Amino acid sequence: MNNRLLKQIERFCVVGGVAFLIDAGILYILREWLSIYYLIANMVSFTVSTMYNFWASTQWVFEVTEEKKKNKTYTILFVLFSVVGLALNQVCMYLFVSKIGIYYMIAKILSTGIVMCFNFVTRKMMYD
Structure with missing residues (x-):
């Protein structure tokens, strides 16, 4: 694995960790x-x-150029992949909570792990 990819994975994990705290915190407060x-x-x-x-x-x-940031195609792709990620997350949450009976905050951790893999692959495809 090259240094650039390792750096991206490390940063993705940091950003993902913060995003998870935001996600789980809001979920807990709302629920x-x-x-x-x-x-x-x-x-x-x-x-x-x-x-x-x-x-x-x-x-x-990701090293996103100003050109890519201004390109609406990337924003549209991000939104589309995010909707798919949301759908995947919702299905996982439903299965874990309503069908298996796992506490919703534990289900959130499991669901996030599954969606995280999807998110990294799709974002890497978009921005690299």
Whole structure:
């Protein structure tokens, strides 16, 4: 593995860790404090953390040129991949919580791990 790829993976993990804290924190607040149904709360928290992830990924993780930042195709692809990631996350949450009976915050960790792999591959394809 080359140094550039290792650096991207390390930075992706840092950004992902912060995004996870945002995601899990908002999910917990919406679910526990505001009693919002877990799948709706998950959709909101995922969306907010994805916006942070987009900004951080284009600023720090991947070497995104100004040309690519201004190109609407990349934004559209990011949104499309994010919608697929949200759908995958929602399906995982539903299966883990409603079908298997796992506590929703543990399910969030498992779901995030699955979606994280998808996110890295799609973002790498987009920006490299």
